[in-house]
Amino acid sequence: MTASTTTPSGDDAPLLAVDGLSVQFQTRRGTAHVLDEVGFTLARGQTLGLVGESGCGKSMTALAMMRLIPQPPGRIAAGSVRLHGRELLALPEAEMRRVRGNRLSMIFQEPMTSLNPVFTIGEQIAESVRLHLGLDRRAALAHAVDMLAAVGIPAPARRAHDYPHHFSGGMRQRAMIAMALACSPDALIADEPTTALDVTVQAQIFDLMAELRERTGTAILLITHDMGAVAEMADRVAVMYAGRIVEEGGVHDILERPLHPYTQGLVACAPGRRRTAPGETLREIPGTVPSLLRRAEACAFAERCEHARPLCRQRPPPGSQPASGRRVRCWLYPETTPADTASPA
Amino acid sequence: MSLFLLLAKRLAYALLLIAAVQAMNFTLIRAAPGDPAEVIAGEMGGADEAVMAQIRATYGLDQPVPLQYARYIVHSLTGDLGTSYLYSRPVVDLILERLGPTVLLVATALLLAMVIGTLLGVAASRRPDSAASGVITVLSLVGYAMPVFWTGILLVLLFGKVLPILPIAGMRDVRIYGDGWVVMLDVLHHLVLPALTLSLVYLAQYSRLARASMLEVLGTDYIRTARAKGLPESSVVYKHALRNALMPVVTVAGLQFGNLISGAVLVETVFSWPGLGTLALDAILGRDYPTVLGVLTCSAALVIVANLLTDLAYRWLDPRLRGRR
Incomplete structure (x- = not known):
């Protein structure tokens, strides 16, 4: 940068x-x-x-x-x-x-x-690793296996070839x-x-x-x-x-x-x-x-809004910071x- | 399904299929009018009834048709497809002699059509609204609409008269002999026009197919994923999209292989290419039943082999068809 x-x-x-x-x-x-x-x-x-x-x-x-x-x-x-x-x-x-x-x-x-x-799962993960981190094919695949392990895939070394x-x-x-x-x-x-x-x-x-x-x-x-x-x-x-x-x-x-x-x-x-009672819509x-x-x-929500006032249909509301x-x-x-x-x- | 099982199953199907093709062709040819004995006698300059009977006896034509069929099947199982009436040589020898040139022609045409057609289709799909894409679409339509023999004749006119840089007939130049490279180059030189002619129709079809297929694949979620990874566009198109987009092209190419062989008959005739097509044509005109049957059996086998290759290509392209390791 x-x-x-x-x-x-x-x-x-x-x-x-x-x-x-x-x-x-x-x-x-x-x-x-x-x-x-x-x-x-x-x-x-x-x-x-x-x-x-x-x-x-x-x-x-x-x-x-x-x-x-x-x-x-x-x-x-x-x-x-x-x-x-x-x-x-x-x-x-x-x-x-x-x-x-x-x-x-x-x-x-x-x-x-x-x-x-x-393409195999491993290849698809390794692809961006090779691209961005510049690792070679083998190192990238090893990194992909590590990532699969990190996200909780069991037997990642084998599943990488799936x-x-x-x-x-x-x-x-x-x-x-x-x-x-x-x-x-x-x-x-x-x-x-x-x-x-x-x-x-x-x-x-x-x-x-x-x-x-x-x-x-x-x-x-x-x-x-x-x-x-x-x-x-x-x-x-x-x-x-x-x-x-x-x-x-x-x-x-x-x-x-x-x-x-x-x-x-x-x-x-x-x-x-919120608890919904049985049968309640x-x-x-x-x-x-x-x-x-x-x-x-206007305000895009005005047509559906129960609080809508005439002003709501005339001009879009400005942003405000109430807190x-x-x-x-x-x-x-x-x-x-x-x-x-x-x-x- | 394992590869071995697939091959075993396909071989069994192939034998059955060839037997069925032979039975049908045998019946159809016998049902057609014309007497081979008369043609043979005509070739000899005419003959009386006694000689005609002798000819029929020699070729077994005096036997009942079911018996002739049974004999044909038994013989063909031992690799004997009979003797040509026209050339007085074993049909198997004739076919083997002509098979090479036909396979060369058909394979080259198919390869040209698939490679160039796909590349054009991909190019057209990259910018579907551009002028270049429009030009490719129009050319494809024209290529698709032109009958193959007509394209052939136009090319013969062009290169025979206007621009004589390519040979327009045969497979070899009689003035060129030797071996290795010289002959190969000579054959390739002769191959250009017939292969181009035969490939044009399919090239047009495959480019349209590849364009449609690419447009579909380029809109899929996994292509968006590939772009989100930061892959360069060439990698997105040629690695991630193309392999998926090839599947319909391979399917259609496999299905159309039979049409390609019948197209080859026309192209071989126009360019005097010494292949199975010209052999079949001569055999049909000469009522040379054993040769006609032999060529038909051979082309059935070719189609079966082509379909098997298609299936293998499909398994290579799409891992979902390979099943669990």
Whole structure:
């Protein structure tokens, strides 16, 4: 890293800082504003839970940070993603490849299809080790075996020569984690890592991630719609709705005292957070997510919000900081000084 | 399934299949009009009834058809496919003489079609909306739509008249003799046009297939994983995607091997290539039943071998077919 790309603040700067990230997709029916000024920070060893319902832009945020959005039709329209103060969005592609899988890693939702069926597990882990750490074939494979052992695969030296179809879903996700952590990245993006797995395996995977975080100090961006997983894993939580972060704060604040009506709905919906009497219907948030084709000139949640006022349908709410370490985008909380005003209107 | 079991099973199937092919061909040829004895007599410049009867007796044509069939089967089990009426030589010798050139032609054409077709398809899939991709698609369609004999005749016209740099007939130049490299180069020189002609149709098909298959594979989760690892694009495309995308190409190539052999008959005829195709054509026109049957048996065997090779290639490409170690 060169001095010119490092911010002068040095140690004070967060490990990973995403700011004003906007992504657009060109579609037949117009431009879809998939991400709209998404921002959050992640400190070393910390876990940030990124929550929201399907299609709100959680995975797109991850892909944009990795610069893996298919373009065209996608485009990162604005924003910044800084790792150790270094701007990733400005890097040449060849430099960015040295960051992917090395400093910033990612594991995906679908362990069943995320591994290449025609290469052995060991080869696939060793591949990034050879690429980023410059080890030779034999040393890289030995490192891959160590990683498989670290994620709890029994008989790793033998299983390294297995193909993905020899592994169960949980084992494949362990192998994916081994692959992602093989080069000791600074940060790991886990995009719904347990959605496709059954409940007991989910718990094992979360335990494994927590353990590895303790051991390596890797920061984790945990993308999920499982509030239980967030409660267990995350230090901080960012809530996304329709391509925007509507609330951010510490995990206890968010779960115990959610401010944004959408977060309140989300927390109330989570089964298991609150005892549900037999026969009682599970809570839901009425309505559906608005189309992303119109860049909202109002609060995107207004149509579904029980507190909506005329103002909510006229202008998008500015971000405000009702308490230290908390941010919320809602007209219900305008009383505190806005951290950053939206439009000069 | 272990490799040994697979091979044993395939061999048993192959023998049964060849027996069935022989039975069917034998019946069909006998059902066709025409009397070989008359053709043989015609070759000799005419003959009376006594001579005709003698010819029939010599070749066993006076026996009942079921008996002829039984004899044919028994003989073919010992590696004797009879004697050609036309060339008065053992059919096995004729076939062995012609087998080499045909295998050379078909294998070269198949290899060209698969390698170039796949590379074109991959190139087209990299930028599916680009002009280059469009050009490849159009060329593929044209190549696919042209009948192989017509392509052959056009190439003969081009290289025989306009641009005489490539030989348009035969496999060897009578003025060139010797051994080793000289002969090999001469044969390769003669091979260019027939192999190109035969490969064009398949090249077109495989490039379209490879393009579609690559586009599908490039959208899969494991390709996203490969990119997330920080692999360079060439490694993503040629290592991670191509091997998966090859499977449909190999499948279709295996299935079409029979068509390739019938295409070879036409190409050999156009370019006077001394292979099984020209032998079969001459044998059919001359009512040379033993030779026709022999060639058909031989091409059935070729197709069976090709299918076996396809299966082996498949097992090599896709570890899921190999089973547990």
